[in-house]
Amino acid sequence: MFEFTEEQRMIRETVRKLGVEKLGPRASEVDKSGEFPWDIVKILGENGILQLPLPEKYGGIGADTTTSCMVSEELARFCTTSSNLLCIQASNIKVISLGGNESQRDRFFQRLGKENQITAFALTEPGAGSDVGAMKTRAVRCGDFYILNGTKCFISGGAVADILPLFAMTDPAKGLKGGVSAFVLEKGAPGFKIGKTEEKMGSRGVPASELVLEDAQIPIENLLGKEGEGLKIALGAINLTRLTVGSHGLGIAQGALDYAIEYAKQRVQFGKPIAAFQGIQFKIADMAMQLEAARSLLYRVAFMSDQGVPDIEGFSSMAKCLASEISVNVCLDAVKILGGYGYMKDYPQERRMRDAMSCLFMEGTGEIQRQNIARFLLKKS
Numbered sequence: 001m002f003e004f005t006e007e008q009r010m011i012r013e014t015v016r017k018l019g020v021e022k023l024g025p026r027a028s029e030v031d032k033s034g035e036f037p038w039d040i041v042k043i044l045g046e047n048g049i050l051q052l053p054l055p056e057k058y059g060g061i062g063a064d065t066t067t068s069c070m071v072s073e074e075l076a077r078f079c080t081t082s083s084n085l086l087c088i089q090a091s092n093i094k095v096i097s098l099g100g101n102e103s104q105r106d107r108f109f110q111r112l113g114k115e116n117q118i119t120a121f122a123l124t125e126p127g128a129g130s131d132v133g134a135m136k137t138r139a140v141r142c143g144d145f146y147i148l149n150g151t152k153c154f155i156s157g158g159a160v161a162d163i164l165p166l167f168a169m170t171d172p173a174k175g176l177k178g179g180v181s182a183f184v185l186e187k188g189a190p191g192f193k194i195g196k197t198e199e200k201m202g203s204r205g206v207p208a209s210e211l212v213l214e215d216a217q218i219p220i221e222n223l224l225g226k227e228g229e230g231l232k233i234a235l236g237a238i239n240l241t242r243l244t245v246g247s248h249g250l251g252i253a254q255g256a257l258d259y260a261i262e263y264a265k266q267r268v269q270f271g272k273p274i275a276a277f278q279g280i281q282f283k284i285a286d287m288a289m290q291l292e293a294a295r296s297l298l299y300r301v302a303f304m305s306d307q308g309v310p311d312i313e314g315f316s317s318m319a320k321c322l323a324s325e326i327s328v329n330v331c332l333d334a335v336k337i338l339g340g341y342g343y344m345k346d347y348p349q350e351r352r353m354r355d356a357m358s359c360l361f362m363e364g365t366g367e368i369q370r371q372n373i374a375r376f377l378l379k380k381s
């Protein structure tokens with residue numbers, strides 16, 4: 001049976017304390033203002049959370065997938081923004097670890113380790129969401145630079161990030177089979193500007209923005225791997241990215257369940273706390289069962305990933321899909337347990353429900369995950 005190690009449990013305790021004392025109390029304000037909370041970045045940086053996935057020599061602990069999931073889950077119980085930032089950071093550190101050479105890792109990881117810089121992952125385009133192969137952003141080598149033209153959209157943290165792994169077509173004729181390359185776009189690159197920032201339903205602390213590339217210049221030293229290896233690099237990180245989004249969803253839902261239980265013990269109707277009614281008890285039991293089931297699957301797959309078990313993409317899709325859908329179901333029930341108060345912005349449940357919904361889309365929708373799962377099973381049989 002899977003269990004966290006002593007070290008992981010200690011990390012979780014530290015994160016929980018930070019969540020209760022510093023991050024949780026900011027969550028509602030961040031949601032209301034929709035402004036990017038630099039103070040949260042500072043807290044996460046000072047406490048080494050954003051650096052956790054970095055190798056030790058850059059100030060991290062080389063957190064594996066299991067640890068990254070555990071921390072993102074714990075953060076999300078209190079503050080979706082904090083968890084979201086860690087998920088993004090872990091994905092991009094993985095992308096640079098897999099695709100980058102030593103000098104690139106050194107260059108970017110030093111900045112992430114020492115300067116609290118943050119990252120964003122730029123894949124989606126207006127015409128290429130689920131269908132990554134429809135990507136139009138084009139990169140053409142021109143001397144010591146690649147010149148990029150195109151638009152990315154919905155990029156979490158894109159408007160505030162310093163280091164942005166970005167995917168573009170270097171050979172459209174090859175498409176997904178060797179035509180996509182991975183780059184690191186840096187804030188301030190000539191020809192790169194931030195376009196529209198979306199007004200989002202939830203997860204409002206991390207802006208989702210358009211990145212506009214008009215003859216943008218990326219030096220050739222920022223090509224990750226070789227030309228054409230972009231998809232391979234992205235897929236190399238996919239188990240981690242799906243699982244951290246899943247654990248993010250679980251944490252949001254756990255926070256909602258914790259709150260609903262406390263509320264049910266306090267709220268009196270018909271002369272009794274509503275927790276005394278079987279209707280409410282069954283709801284709480286169902287929420288907990290669903291969460292435990294999704295959590296068991298998710299950490300099992302994270303553990304498989306850390307053990308280097310091959311071909312687990314079908315499992316990571318299952319874990320991400322189940323965790324994100326259960327997160328939404330549990331948050332909806334958590335709203336219901338508060339009755340009309342659950343619908344009001346003075347209480348945190350409606351925010352959690354909106355936040356949970358973002359997990360349905362990040363790292364691919366439920367339909368796309370189901371497609372992956374079916375493809376995996378059909379291939380196997």
Ligand SMILES: Cc1cc2nc3c(=O)[nH]c(=O)nc-3n(C[C@H](O)[C@H](O)[C@H](O)COP(=O)(O)OP(=O)(O)OC[C@H]3O[C@@H](n4cnc5c(N)ncnc54)[C@H](O)[C@@H]3O)c2cc1C
Binds near residue numbers: 122365
């Ligand atoms: C909050 C948020 C944050 C995000 N952050 C990032 C980010 O940081 N970086 C990034 O690159 N992207 C990001 N995205 C984009 C996200 O990855 C895409 O939204 C997602 O992959 C779906 O693409 P789409 O929105 O274009 O939907 P579409 O692909 O247009 O899908 C529309 C609908 O059609 C369904 N569908 C599509 N194809 C099929 C099919 N073959 N079979 C059955 N159904 C299908 C989908 O499941 C969906 O229901 C983010 C999105 C959100 C909402």
